[in-house]
Amino acid sequence: MQDAITSLINSSDVQGKYLDNNSLDKLQHYYHTGDMRARAATAISANAKTIVTQTVAKSLLYTDITAPGGNMYTCRRYAACVRDLDYFLRYATYAMLAGDPSILDERILNGLRETYNSLGVPIGATIRAVQAMKEVTNSIVGAEAGKEMGVYFDYIASGLS
Numbered sequence: 001m002q003d004a005i006t007s008l009i010n011s012s013d014v015q016g017k018y019l020d021n022n023s024l025d026k027l028q029h030y031y032h033t034g035d036m037r038a039r040a041a042t043a044i045s046a047n048a049k050t051i052v053t054q055t056v057a058k059s060l061l062y063t064d065i066t067a068p069g070g071n072m073y074t075c076r077r078y079a080a081c082v083r084d085l086d087y088f089l090r091y092a093t094y095a096m097l098a099g100d101p102s103i104l105d106e107r108i109l110n111g112l113r114e115t116y117n118s119l120g121v122p123i124g125a126t127i128r129a130v131q132a133m134k135e136v137t138n139s140i141v142g143a144e145a146g147k148e149m150g151v152y153f154d155y156i157a158s159g160l161s
C-alpha cells in the first residue's frame, strides 16, 4: 500500500531530486485536507451500516436481482452482496485517508472481476451500486469529503468495468 506522501517521495527519490514545486503543491494539498479526511472517516465509520442499507435500497432492492432467479436471491447471496458493499466502503475510506488508490488494487480489485464472472455476479449492477454508494456517502459526509470519496468509488467502478 502507498499513500500520498510515500508516492511523492518515492518518485523524487528515483530521480535523486528534492521534491519539485508540483510535488510540493500536491503534498501541501494533502496536509491541508488532513483534518477533512479524518472527519470524513469518522462520519463514515459511525454510519457505515446506514450507508450500506441505503445503497441497497437505492440501487438493488425490488429489482430483478433480488427476485427469484436474481443473483441476490436467497439470504446467503443477499448477505454476500451486502458484505461486498461494506468492503467497498471500508477500503474506499482507507484509500481516501491515504490519498492514494493503491490499496484498492491490492485488496479489492485484484481478481474481483474474474471472481464475479465465474459466480455470475452481475458487474453492471455492482457498478450501479457503487455509484449509488457514492451519492449516499456524499449526503452523509458533505460535498468536499464526498468529492474526495468519489475519486475512490469511481476507481472501484472503473476497475470493475
Ligand SMILES: CCC1=C(C)/C(=C/C2=NC(=C\c3[nH]c(/C=C4\NC(=O)[C@H](C)[C@H]4CC)c(C)c3CCC(=O)O)/C(CCC(=O)O)=C2C)NC1=O
Residues within 6 Å of the ligand: 065, 070, 071, 072, 076, 077, 078, 080, 081, 082, 084, 085, 087, 107, 108, 112, 115, 119, 121, 122, 125, 126, 129
Ligand atoms: C476484501 C476483499 C474481498 C472482496 C471484494 C470479496 C468479494 C467476493 N464476493 C463474492 C461473492 C458474492 N458477491 C455477491 C455480490 C453481488 N451480487 C449482486 O447481484 C449484487 C449486484 C452484488 C452486490 C453489490 C454475491 C451475491 C456473491 C455470492 C455469489 C454466489 O456464491 O453465488 C466472493 C466469492 C466468495 C464468497 O461468496 O464469499 C468474493 C471473493 N471477497 C473479499 O475478500
